[in-house]
Amino acid sequence: MPHRLALAALALAALAAILTQMDWTWLPAYLPKIGHGLLVTLTLLGSSIAAGLALALPLGAVQVAGPAPLRWLAAGFCTVIRGTPLLLQLWLIYYGLGALFAQFPEIRGSWLWPYLRQAWPYGFLTLALSFAAYEGEVMRGAFAGVPRGELEAARAFGMSPPKVFRRVWLPRAMHRALPTLAGEIILQLKATPLVATITVTDLYAVITRVRQDTYLTYEPLLLLIAIYLCLSGTLTLLLRWMEGRVPSGR
Amino acid sequence: MFDAFDFSLLALTSPGWGGALLAGFLRSVELAAGGYLLGIVIGLLGATAKLYGGRVLRDIAELYTLLIRAVPELVLMLLFYYVGTDLLNKLMATLGREGIDIDGLSAGILVIGLVQGGYATEVIRGAIRAVPPGQIEAAQAFGMSPLKVLRRVTLPAMTPHALPGMANLWMIATKDTALLAVIGFSELTLVTKQAAAATREYFLFFAAAGLLYLALTLISNLGLRWLERRARRGLPAAA
Numbered sequence: 001m002p003h004r005l006a007l008a009a010l011a012l013a014a015l016a017a018i019l020t021q022m023d024w025t026w027l028p029a030y031l032p033k034i035g036h037g038l039l040v041t042l043t044l045l046g047s048s049i050a051a052g053l054a055l056a057l058p059l060g061a062v063q064v065a066g067p068a069p070l071r072w073l074a075a076g077f078c079t080v081i082r083g084t085p086l087l088l089q090l091w092l093i094y095y096g097l098g099a100l101f102a103q104f105p106e107i108r109g110s111w112l113w114p115y116l117r118q119a120w121p122y123g124f125l126t127l128a129l130s131f132a133a134y135e136g137e138v139m140r141g142a143f144a145g146v147p148r149g150e151l152e153a154a155r156a157f158g159m160s161p162p163k164v165f166r167r168v169w170l171p172r173a174m175h176r177a178l179p180t181l182a183g184e185i186i187l188q189l190k191a192t193p194l195v196a197t198i199t200v201t202d203l204y205a206v207i208t209r210v211r212q213d214t215y216l217t218y219e220p221l222l223l224l225i226a227i228y229l230c231l232s233g234t235l236t237l238l239l240r241w242m243e244g245r246v247p248s249g250r
Numbered sequence: 251m252f253d254a255f256d257f258s259l260l261a262l263t264s265p266g267w268g269g270a271l272l273a274g275f276l277r278s279v280e281l282a283a284g285g286y287l288l289g290i291v292i293g294l295l296g297a298t299a300k301l302y303g304g305r306v307l308r309d310i311a312e313l314y315t316l317l318i319r320a321v322p323e324l325v326l327m328l329l330f331y332y333v334g335t336d337l338l339n340k341l342m343a344t345l346g347r348e349g350i351d352i353d354g355l356s357a358g359i360l361v362i363g364l365v366q367g368g369y370a371t372e373v374i375r376g377a378i379r380a381v382p383p384g385q386i387e388a389a390q391a392f393g394m395s396p397l398k399v400l401r402r403v404t405l406p407a408m409t410p411h412a413l414p415g416m417a418n419l420w421m422i423a424t425k426d427t428a429l430l431a432v433i434g435f436s437e438l439t440l441v442t443k444q445a446a447a448a449t450r451e452y453f454l455f456f457a458a459a460g461l462l463y464l465a466l467t468l469i470s471n472l473g474l475r476w477l478e479r480r481a482r483r484g485l486p487a488a489a
Contacts, residue, residue: 003305087432092452191322194324
């Protein structure tokens with residue numbers, strides 16, 4: 001493939017130009033901060049996915065098999081979260097809840113206050129709720145898509161309802177949801193830099209700081225894009241490998 | 251809980267912020283609509299490049315969609331905003347004109363459109379591939395020019411396949427406009443934040459803005475569902 005070689009040569013030349021022509025003298029000084037920001041980003045990503053997934057299971061199950069009021073509540077939650085911008089939700093929770101909590105002396109005096117004064121709990125909460133809503137919708141489809149015959153067979157074997165859920169319904173639904181889960185996780189990674197707007201010092205915030213300190217427009221931005229490309233690529237490969245290990249749900 | 255809110259702050263005239271919110275909302279809708287249309291144009295070009303283009307063109311389109319899908323929208327917007335204004339200013343300078351200030355609306359539309367274009371490329375590419383190749387070959391056999399085949403056969407035949415994905419993209423476009431608040435565009439989210447900070451009524455204003463976004467989403471949903479039904483006339487029911 002000669003054109004690929006030419007493109008690769010072009011890319012290498014561009015990379016060399018970026019490395020030699022641009023100003024990277026700031027990089028060593030900021031490397032520890034960038035590492036810390038990366039850690040914050042990954043921690044927020046992992047924790048919000050875990051919490052969101054835990055919330056998405058009941059959200060999805062209730063919409064398929066729950067009593068009507070709970071069903072409406074879950075459907076309403078998913079609609080509201082999915083219908084409004086994440087940034088708006090983040091600012092509502094950070095500024096709104098933050099201002100509300102500060103009004104109550106009971107909260108200000110409690111052991112929770114040192115945490116509630118920081119920004120990351122609000123970022124985590126918003127990201128987790130958002131992931132729960134999107135993934136809850138996926139889980140709803142996955143729960144509804146499990147063939148009825150399998151559930152009936154499980155019941156015919158005399159399994160109790162919790163056992164049917166644990167042994168048959170949940171694993172089969174997870175199988176069906178797995179391919180979309182990978183996409184949702186990448187989307188969640190791409191949502192994390194929003195927390196920088198509420199003063200959480202994630203990767204994006206560190207790079208913004210560098211840009212303000214050094215007055216450089218492009219170099220930090222290019223590094224940021226390169227890091228996110230690597231993160232997305234690694235995550236995609238990891239998720240594809242996991243998917244390959246699990247037999248397909250279809 | 252509700253009597254704690256001072257709803258007069260939402261009044262349309264001066265002491266209230268209702269008018270400013272609605273103006274911001276209108277700006278958001280303009281940005282979303284403009285960016286969405288630009289995204290469709292880029293998507294059509296990208297899909298054509300990926301399906302029918304030469305190897306180099308195909309690789310470039312592939313790189314573009316990879317970049318758009320792997321990097322956060324916020325970062326992309328920042329990049330496109332700076333690169334776009336920079337390039338335009340340099341272009342103007344080489345042409346011997348003075349650097350111009352791009353107005354916010356077109357810069358915002360450009361930024362949203364470039365992001366949307368990456369996703370639209372994939373949606374449209376998939377939709378074109380869903381069109382039975384025999385239909386396109388038949389049109390070519392009748393001696394239609396490539397453009398005519400595109401206009402008369404490929405585009406109309408792929409529309410029903412593209413609509414669900416494109417509907418999804420419209421929802422993303424409306425919500426992506428909020429990200430422009432971070433770069434300083436005065437659309438609904440930024441206006442809301444200013445109003446909330448000025449009055450310290452965070453819940454009231456953010457909830458009001460949320461309702462506006464939600465209304466836009468729900469109404470668009472109705473319209474898009476109607477469009478989808480219309481475009482699928484005569485096709486077998488979706489599996």
